[in-house]
Amino acid sequence: MNASAAIGVTGLGVMGRNLARNFARNGYTVAVHNRGEARTRALIDAFGHEGDFVAARTAEELVAALERPRKLLLMVQAGPATDAVIEEFAALLEPGDMIIDGGNAHFADTRRREAALRDLGLHFVGVGVSGGEEGALHGPSVMPGGSAESYAVLGPMFEAISAKVDGEPCAAHIGADGAGHFVKMVHNGIEYADMQLIAEAYDLLRQVAGHTPAEIAEVFRRWNEGRLGSYLVEITAEVLDHTDHATGEPFVDVVADAAGQKGTGRWTVQTALDLGSPVTAIAQATFARAASGQAELRSACAGLPGGVTPALSRTEAARFASRVEHALYASKVIAYDQGWKMIRDAAAEYGWKIDLAEVARIWRGGCIIRASFLDRIRAAHTADPDLVSLLAEPGFAAEIGDAQVPWREVVASAARRGVPVPAFSAALAHYDTLRAGRLPAALLQGQRDYFGAHGYRRTDRPGDFHTHWATPDRVETEA
Incomplete structure (x- = not known):
C-alpha cells in the first residue's frame, strides 16, 4: 500500500467518522480503519465523494498507508480499550511518529501514556474536541496537548478543520502532556x-x-x-x-x-x-x-x-x-x-x-x-x-x-x-x-486543634501554634 495518507483515523463511530470526513473535506488524504470492516466500507460508500480516503482492513495496512512522520488519530472508547489500541499500534510505529487520542480520556491517563510513548520515541497527543457530532464534521473547538514539536506538525491540520471566528481558527496548543484533555x-x-x-x-x-x-x-x-x-x-x-x-x-x-x-x-x-x-x-x-x-x-x-x-x-x-x-x-x-x-x-x-x-x-x-x-x-x-x-x-x-x-x-x-x-x-x-473580610474558617481551625491537635496560625505573629485544651489553663505553645 502506498504511503499517501496525511493522517489515519481508527475508530469510525459518529465522532471518528465525522472527523475523518472533516479532514478529507479540507484537502487531506485520510486513511480510515475500524475493527469491524462494515463501518469502513459504509464511510467510503456514503462519503467517498467528499475527498480522498484510503480504506485499511488491518492495523498494518493503516500504518503502511501513512506518510512520515505518521499521524494516527484514535477515536475509541476511553479506558482500557484505548490502552489496548495504543499498544497494538505503538509496536508498528517508528520514532517520530504520532499517536493522537481524540476521545474524552482522563488527563491523568494521557499524562501516563505520553510519558510511556515518549520513552519509545513516539509523540502522544491528547486532544480535546468539543462540538459534538456536528462540530466534528463542520468545525469543532480543538484543544491539543503534547509536545511543541508535535503541534508544529499537527497544528495546521487541527486549525484547518476547526471552527473559525472572525477568521481565527478555534484550535491552539494548550500545553504539555495531558493539558489538552484537562482543559x-x-x-x-x-x-x-x-x-x-x-x-x-x-x-x-x-x-x-x-x-x-x-x-x-x-x-x-x-x-x-x-x-x-x-x-x-x-x-x-x-x-x-x-x-x-x-x-x-x-x-x-x-x-x-x-x-x-x-x-x-x-x-x-x-x-x-x-x-x-x-x-x-x-x-x-x-x-x-x-x-x-x-x-x-x-x-x-x-x-x-x-x-x-x-x-x-x-x-x-x-x-x-x-x-x-x-x-x-x-x-x-x-x-x-x-x-x-x-x-x-x-x-x-x-x-x-x-x-x-x-x-x-x-x-x-x-x-x-x-x-x-x-x-x-x-x-x-x-x-x-x-x-x-x-x-x-x-x-x-x-x-x-x-x-x-x-x-x-x-x-x-x-x-x-x-x-x-x-x-x-x-x-x-x-x-x-x-x-468576605473574614471567614469562619478561624473557628474550624480551633475545632481541628481541639480534637486533633492539628495546630493553627495566628493573625498577630508568625508560626504554628497549639493550645493544650485538656489542661485547666489551656496553655498555648508553638506546634
Missing part, C-alpha cells in the same frame, strides 16, 4: 454548570413567574440577543418551544426529569478536590444531575412541606424575569471564572504553561459553551495574563455589582417558594466567600 474536562465541567443554571432560570420563570414553556422560549430568545448570547441559551429556546408530536404537550413536560452524565463533570469535581480549587457551581450542577436520578429517594420525600408564596401578577412576573436575567448572568460569570481558576491551579501543579486568553479564544466557536462574553474573557486575560479572577476585572466587577440586589432577591424568592436552585445559590455563596 477539555474543565470545559465540560463549565458546560454542566451552564446547563444547570439555565435550567434553574427556566424553573424559576415557570414556578415563580407562572410562564408557559413557549413564553419562556421567547424570554430566552430575547436574552440570546444580549449579553447572555450563547449556543446553550439559543438551543434552550428551541427545546422549550417544541411541542411533542404524540401528545400535543410541551416537549419539556413529557421528558423524564432525570439527567444523565458521561463522567467528565464528575472528573472535574474530583480533580478540583485534589487541587483544592473551589468549583462550587460546577459541583452543585453535577450533584443536581445525580439527585435527579435518585428515584427512590425522591419518591420517599415527595409531598414534604415547602415554601408557599402568592402567585405573581403579570407586571411582577415581568420584573421577576429581569431579575432572573441578572442572576443568570452573574452566576454564569462565577461558573466560568471557577473553571479558569481551576486551569490556573492545574498549570501550577503540573508545570503547564497555559495561555488563559487562548483558551477563551478557541472556545468562542465550535464548542458547546461558546458564548458572546468569551471575547471579554479573552480580552481580560490578554490585558492581564496574571489576572486571578474575573471579579477583579473592572467591567465584570461592575456588572456583578449591578446584579447584587436582583441576584439575591432571586435566590431568596426561590428559597421562600421551595424552588431548588443549587447552582444559583452556590455561585452567590462563592461570590460572598471571596469578598
Whole structure:
C-alpha cells in the first residue's frame, strides 16, 4: 500500500467518522480503519465523494498507508480499550511518529501514556474536541496537548478543520502532556454548570413567574440577543418551544426529569478536590444531575412541606424575569471564572504553561459553551495574563455589582417558594466567600486543634501554634 495518507483515523463511530470526513473535506488524504470492516466500507460508500480516503482492513495496512512522520488519530472508547489500541499500534510505529487520542480520556491517563510513548520515541497527543457530532464534521473547538514539536506538525491540520471566528481558527496548543484533555474536562465541567443554571432560570420563570414553556422560549430568545448570547441559551429556546408530536404537550413536560452524565463533570469535581480549587457551581450542577436520578429517594420525600408564596401578577412576573436575567448572568460569570481558576491551579501543579486568553479564544466557536462574553474573557486575560479572577476585572466587577440586589432577591424568592436552585445559590455563596473580610474558617481551625491537635496560625505573629485544651489553663505553645 502506498504511503499517501496525511493522517489515519481508527475508530469510525459518529465522532471518528465525522472527523475523518472533516479532514478529507479540507484537502487531506485520510486513511480510515475500524475493527469491524462494515463501518469502513459504509464511510467510503456514503462519503467517498467528499475527498480522498484510503480504506485499511488491518492495523498494518493503516500504518503502511501513512506518510512520515505518521499521524494516527484514535477515536475509541476511553479506558482500557484505548490502552489496548495504543499498544497494538505503538509496536508498528517508528520514532517520530504520532499517536493522537481524540476521545474524552482522563488527563491523568494521557499524562501516563505520553510519558510511556515518549520513552519509545513516539509523540502522544491528547486532544480535546468539543462540538459534538456536528462540530466534528463542520468545525469543532480543538484543544491539543503534547509536545511543541508535535503541534508544529499537527497544528495546521487541527486549525484547518476547526471552527473559525472572525477568521481565527478555534484550535491552539494548550500545553504539555495531558493539558489538552484537562482543559477539555474543565470545559465540560463549565458546560454542566451552564446547563444547570439555565435550567434553574427556566424553573424559576415557570414556578415563580407562572410562564408557559413557549413564553419562556421567547424570554430566552430575547436574552440570546444580549449579553447572555450563547449556543446553550439559543438551543434552550428551541427545546422549550417544541411541542411533542404524540401528545400535543410541551416537549419539556413529557421528558423524564432525570439527567444523565458521561463522567467528565464528575472528573472535574474530583480533580478540583485534589487541587483544592473551589468549583462550587460546577459541583452543585453535577450533584443536581445525580439527585435527579435518585428515584427512590425522591419518591420517599415527595409531598414534604415547602415554601408557599402568592402567585405573581403579570407586571411582577415581568420584573421577576429581569431579575432572573441578572442572576443568570452573574452566576454564569462565577461558573466560568471557577473553571479558569481551576486551569490556573492545574498549570501550577503540573508545570503547564497555559495561555488563559487562548483558551477563551478557541472556545468562542465550535464548542458547546461558546458564548458572546468569551471575547471579554479573552480580552481580560490578554490585558492581564496574571489576572486571578474575573471579579477583579473592572467591567465584570461592575456588572456583578449591578446584579447584587436582583441576584439575591432571586435566590431568596426561590428559597421562600421551595424552588431548588443549587447552582444559583452556590455561585452567590462563592461570590460572598471571596469578598468576605473574614471567614469562619478561624473557628474550624480551633475545632481541628481541639480534637486533633492539628495546630493553627495566628493573625498577630508568625508560626504554628497549639493550645493544650485538656489542661485547666489551656496553655498555648508553638506546634
